[in-house]
Amino acid sequence: MNILIIGSGxxxxxxxxxxxxxxxxxTIWCAPGxxxxxxxxxxxxVAADDVEGLQKLALQLEPDLIVIGPEAPLAKGLADxxxxxxxxxxxxxxxAAQLEASKGxxxxxxxxxxxPTARYGRFTDIASAKAFLDTLSAxxxxxxxxxxxxxxxxxxxxxxxxxxxxxxxLSGKFGGASAELVIEEFMEGEEASIFVMTDGIxxxxxxxxxxxxxxxxxDTGPNTGGMGAYAPAPVMTPELMKxxxxxxxxxxxxxxxxxxxxxxxxxxxxxxxxADGPKVVExxxxxxxxxxxxxxxxxxxxxxxxxxxxxxxxxxxxxFAQLLPAxxxxxxxxxxxxxxxxxxxxxxxxxxxxNLHHAGHGEGVMIFHAGTALDADGxxxxxxxxxxxxxxxxxxxxxxxxxAYAAIGEIDWPEGVYRRxxxxxAL
Ligand code: AMP
Ligand code: GLY
Numbered sequence: 352m353n354i355l356i357i358g359s360g361x362x363x364x365x366x367x368x369x370x371x372x373x374x375x376x377x378t379i380w381c382a383p384g385x386x387x388x389x390x391x392x393x394x395x396x397v398a399a400d401d402v403e404g405l406q407k408l409a410l411q412l413e414p415d416l417i418v419i420g421p422e423a424p425l426a427k428g429l430a431d432x433x434x435x436x437x438x439x440x441x442x443x444x445x446x447a448a449q450l451e452a453s454k455g456x457x458x459x460x461x462x463x464x465x466x467p468t469a470r471y472g473r474f475t476d477i478a479s480a481k482a483f484l485d486t487l488s489a490x491x492x493x494x495x496x497x498x499x500x501x502x503x504x505x506x507x508x509x510x511x512x513x514x515x516x517x518x519x520x521l522s523g524k525f526g527g528a529s530a531e532l533v534i535e536e537f538m539e540g541e542e543a544s545i546f547v548m549t550d551g552i553x554x555x556x557x558x559x560x561x562x563x564x565x566x567x568x569x570d571t572g573p574n575t576g577g578m579g580a581y582a583p584a585p586v587m588t589p590e591l592m593k594x595x596x597x598x599x600x601x602x603x604x605x606x607x608x609x610x611x612x613x614x615x616x617x618x619x620x621x622x623x624x625x626a627d628g629p630k631v632v633e634x635x636x637x638x639x640x641x642x643x644x645x646x647x648x649x650x651x652x653x654x655x656x657x658x659x660x661x662x663x664x665x666x667x668x669x670x671f672a673q674l675l676p677a678x679x680x681x682x683x684x685x686x687x688x689x690x691x692x693x694x695x696x697x698x699x700x701x702x703x704x705x706n707l708h709h710a711g712h713g714e715g716v717m718i719f720h721a722g723t724a725l726d727a728d729g730x731x732x733x734x735x736x737x738x739x740x741x742x743x744x745x746x747x748x749x750x751x752x753x754x755a756y757a758a759i760g761e762i763d764w765p766e767g768v769y770r771r772x773x774x775x776x777a778l
Contacts, residue, residue: 357420447613454496493520502574548617550663554604581684687742691767704739710761714754715743722737741762
């Protein structure tokens, strides 16, 4: 079969790499893809959020399965358009993708289905937002309702800060995305990322991962898209995983299906492990980046039957449950992000990255490209904020981490910025 993958980041490189290993697959196509993905299959210069262009491309290629990586096209309804043309698509409908695209929508669904999360309110005017803030204590959590490239959440330490932030957000700090706000209670605890692959009824829970959102070691400095990740995350004990399944996954999937918005694809549950148990911080309608790189690295089974089953639905529960047999006792894996200098501000592009080929040949090591380009001489150069994902497995997390950092030591890219403490919570 032939599979079209939408996206161009480290997440999509990892998905393409994993899918390419399937004996079921003849050809992989990517749009827009990247120079690294081009080594796995032809790339087409159509942007990931160009819904019309992607429909045309799909009609031309006629893939047997389309896997949508990022949230933007899902929020624009790409999955619906492609399904309406008869394609099998891994990714939720526009209605279901609102779980990520509108934080207020997600909170309302959780409230309706009795899913544990922070107490909240939705606001479009300053006076009622302030009245709600009066009922909370510091720190205050303010969220732009819409998609804001991962930057739409502000945690204000004081009420003065919260009031100032409130005015800025409502007057367009994040454009239309912050015309409406969610304000919520602050939750204390440790975070984890849980990924549920589902056809809308059946589901498979992948090993819990932990992301490292801050730029600096020891989780300091500004937030980023994620500077590294590892899995399995020991904070998510089997008991907690069971609670997530019973208290979050099942009611969400049942509720969404019951409301005519069955969720098909991968549901990313950002969980806070609080003193009262797991609570939802956020939902995303896609794999995490860089968590996906870790999950693809440690997954032993062929992912393609699971992607297909989620896309097409209708599989019997018992068969569905057997699609990824080894996920119960996953191999530890880690990914360390190498970013361009300046990230998460404006990254400096163009520095040459050397010795990648050799560095990527260490045992249990795979280097995924998140933001590289080729220069005129055929060298990989930095071409984004997050540039490389140095990913490794091992018999222990320690071994995986040592392998990843050994590979980084081999890469000739003095400009590259990375954290030296990925996995510290588990180690
Ligand atoms: P989000 O984009 O919703 O994941 O929020 C970004 C980050 O803000 C999360 O990963 C958390 O670290 C933090 N955060 C969001 N909501 C809360 C909350 N209610 N309590 C504590 N931290 C939160
Ligand atoms: N790593 C966080 C995200 O993908 O949103």
